[in-house]
Amino acid sequence: MKYLSRVCASLALTIAGLSSVNADEYNHRYSKGDNVNFYVHKVGPYANPQEGYNYYSLPFCAPDNEHHPEKPNSAKNEGLFNKLRSNSIGEYLGGHALRHSGHSVQYAPDAAYTESCTKSSLTKEEADKFIKATKDQWLYQMYLDDLPVWGMVGEMYSKDEDTAKTPHVYTQRAVVVQYNKDRIIEVDLVSDPDSLVEIKPGIELKFQTKFVWEPSTKEFRSRFDKYLDKPFFKHHIHWFSLFNSFMMVLFLMGLVALILVRTLRKDYARYALSSGDIEEDAEYDEDGKPIETEGLVKGGNDDYGWKQVHGDVFRSPAMLTIFSAVLGTGWQLIVLTLGVILFAVAGPIHGEVHEDRGEMQHAIIMCYCFSSIVSGYVGGSYFKLYNTTKSGGKKGSDSKWQVAMFLTVILFPLVVVGILSILNGIALVYGTVNYVPFLVIVKVFFIWIFVSVPLCIFGTLAGRHAKIGGVKGTAGCLSTTDFPCRVNAIARPIPEDAPWYGKPMNLIPFAGLLSFGSIFIELYYVLTSIWNYKIYHVYGFLLGVYGILAIVVSMTTIIVVYFCLNAENYLWQWTAFISGGSTAGYVFLYGIYYFMFKTAMTGFIQTMFYFGYMSLMSLTLGMLCGTIAHFSANRFVRTIFQNVKLD
Numbered sequence: 001m002k003y004l005s006r007v008c009a010s011l012a013l014t015i016a017g018l019s020s021v022n023a024d025e026y027n028h029r030y031s032k033g034d035n036v037n038f039y040v041h042k043v044g045p046y047a048n049p050q051e052g053y054n055y056y057s058l059p060f061c062a063p064d065n066e067h068h069p070e071k072p073n074s075a076k077n078e079g080l081f082n083k084l085r086s087n088s089i090g091e092y093l094g095g096h097a098l099r100h101s102g103h104s105v106q107y108a109p110d111a112a113y114t115e116s117c118t119k120s121s122l123t124k125e126e127a128d129k130f131i132k133a134t135k136d137q138w139l140y141q142m143y144l145d146d147l148p149v150w151g152m153v154g155e156m157y158s159k160d161e162d163t164a165k166t167p168h169v170y171t172q173r174a175v176v177v178q179y180n181k182d183r184i185i186e187v188d189l190v191s192d193p194d195s196l197v198e199i200k201p202g203i204e205l206k207f208q209t210k211f212v213w214e215p216s217t218k219e220f221r222s223r224f225d226k227y228l229d230k231p232f233f234k235h236h237i238h239w240f241s242l243f244n245s246f247m248m249v250l251f252l253m254g255l256v257a258l259i260l261v262r263t264l265r266k267d268y269a270r271y272a273l274s275s276g277d278i279e280e281d282a283e284y285d286e287d288g289k290p291i292e293t294e295g296l297v298k299g300g301n302d303d304y305g306w307k308q309v310h311g312d313v314f315r316s317p318a319m320l321t322i323f324s325a326v327l328g329t330g331w332q333l334i335v336l337t338l339g340v341i342l343f344a345v346a347g348p349i350h351g352e353v354h355e356d357r358g359e360m361q362h363a364i365i366m367c368y369c370f371s372s373i374v375s376g377y378v379g380g381s382y383f384k385l386y387n388t389t390k391s392g393g394k395k396g397s398d399s400k401w402q403v404a405m406f407l408t409v410i411l412f413p414l415v416v417v418g419i420l421s422i423l424n425g426i427a428l429v430y431g432t433v434n435y436v437p438f439l440v441i442v443k444v445f446f447i448w449i450f451v452s453v454p455l456c457i458f459g460t461l462a463g464r465h466a467k468i469g470g471v472k473g474t475a476g477c478l479s480t481t482d483f484p485c486r487v488n489a490i491a492r493p494i495p496e497d498a499p500w501y502g503k504p505m506n507l508i509p510f511a512g513l514l515s516f517g518s519i520f521i522e523l524y525y526v527l528t529s530i531w532n533y534k535i536y537h538v539y540g541f542l543l544g545v546y547g548i549l550a551i552v553v554s555m556t557t558i559i560v561v562y563f564c565l566n567a568e569n570y571l572w573q574w575t576a577f578i579s580g581g582s583t584a585g586y587v588f589l590y591g592i593y594y595f596m597f598k599t600a601m602t603g604f605i606q607t608m609f610y611f612g613y614m615s616l617m618s619l620t621l622g623m624l625c626g627t628i629a630h631f632s633a634n635r636f637v638r639t640i641f642q643n644v645k646l647d
Contacts, residue, residue: 048606090358134167168196178216241521252555306565311488317573325407328379330627339367376459502567512582554632580629584622
């Protein structure tokens with residue numbers, strides 16, 4: 001199953017026309033003297049990871065070899081310099097549009113060799129580009145056999161301390177390649193500090209790149225270890241945060257158990273006393289008055305509490321069509337996230353996702369497409385279930401199911417396309433490498449329209465025709481399905497004098513804060529991986545935190561819903577969803593804090609990309625957590641009303 005991920009990606013994206021790669025690049029095996037492609041990726045400010053430009057947007061000169069378009073040795077090599085590599089959809093979506101560097105690299109030559117070129121008479125415009133790149137600490141990224149290397153364009157330098165520092169550019173660098181038999185194991189790039197040249201208009205720059213090949217005994221499977229920064233990700237703080245989150249789960253589970261075992265038991269006893277079910281067990285004093293049992297008095301105490309809303313608790317939520325689509329999308333995101341994490345956790349089986357550019361993007365596309373059937377089924381079945389209570393069970397009253405299905409299909413893609421279109425437009429205007437070509441967008445659209453949409457429609461139809469048994473309606477009540485209680489025809493007014501702990505707006509912020517507290521340490525590691533040149537690889541941690549988050553969201557939502565129902569507020573569906581979804585607000589606020597105090601990002605491009613991605617991440621997490629919250633609240637509400645005797 002070594003190449004399972006590649007096979008699956010190829011099957012899912014065949015209609016998109018994914019381009020094949022060179023066999024040597026794919027297998028990472030070479031023979032002595034074979035050509036090894038050396039690609040350039042981007043150049044840009046170190047502090048702004050998303051602000052990357054074409055490497056040759058700076059006035060670097062092309063190597064004087066057969067790949068240069070002015071010096072072709074054959075038709076095959078003509079124009080290879082700066083030519084766009086055949087990249088996959090995942091690579092384009094990840095901003096990895098590689099181009100050929102123009103360097104001629106051969107596998108394991110007998111001696112080191114140097115490629116050089118001369119940039120004569122810098123114009124003022126070219127000099128200004130180098131000066132800006134040096135002052136803003138620009139670095140470039142290159143790839144040799146899929147191994148990345150980085151190098152600084154230049155630095156501010158002066159020969160003595162009394163002289164002001166001026167922009168200098170590196171003109172000599174060494175690419176050191178370690179190999180083991182027929183495989184490349186490690187690549188390093190070292191810039192020579194003695195080659196710094198001050199940038200001035202009219203000067204001549206002679207760039208040299210020396211390729212040094214060294215044998216190594218390291219294993220091929222460990223060649224990415226140097227990029228993983230294991231001490232950072234597996235620090236004791238990381239382990240402690242996971243333990244701390246686990247203890248929070250135990251506390252919340254204990255709190256919920258207290259509510260379910262003690263408080264609800266008292267509620268059941270009180271309701272039973274009021275209905276006379278335990279008349280024979282009642283105790284009386286000498287005057288014949290009932291004695292309090294566990295703080296409860298028999299008789300007449302059934303006029304408050306959550307039992308009073310039994311005829312309204314399963315009433316259709318407001319904006320049912322939208323709510324059905326939101327829940328369907330939320331379940332799709334739950335399955336999508338779990339699928340992607342499990343795919344990454346199984347990296348040792350099929351290949352680590354961080355070793356192949358675009359692999360994570362391929363996994364997301366695959367999981368999103370195939371989980372569309374889940375969103376359709378949940379949205380369709382939920383709309384059918386609650387539309388009956390909304391319309392009184394009249395024939396043909398579910399005519400809006402097509403609208404619900406359409407919203408389920410389009411809701412999340414519309415949000416994603418809206419945000420990414422803005423970012424892609426910015427990338428196009430400013431000429432960054434993050435721009436996704438129109439043809440790639442068309443391919444993704446066809447994948448969505450021919451795979452995701454049909455599966456979502458099929459899921460909706462399956463959900464609508466699912467047989468759900470339940471309680472039949474009676475006089476004065478609406479017909480219901482799969483509900484423990486009948487729904488009254490006339491809605492009960494919600495008390496306005498509820499205590500502060502019975503008002504949703506007072507409880508929701510605390511629920512979101514507790515949920516955020518279970519993930520904020522892991523969120524720091526995720527954001528650092530995205531914005532500070534780290535490679536996230538501890539997906540086992542992420543899977544554990546994902547499970548903890550689901551439990552915390554469930555527990556806090558149950559508490560919120562119980563207090564609201566006890567205040568006779570039966571509008572629990574949206575309350576539960578917003579209670580879980582409020583976690584997203586704290587995530588976005590933390591994103592603002594991280595941007596201001598944990599990074600040195602500046603400029604319009606980087607700011608827009610950062611907050612665009614944070615908005616998308618927060619919205620996705622909000623829908624996911626809101627759906628988990630609604631699921632747990634739904635099970636809780638059904639359970640407590642199944643176990644109480646109604647008149």
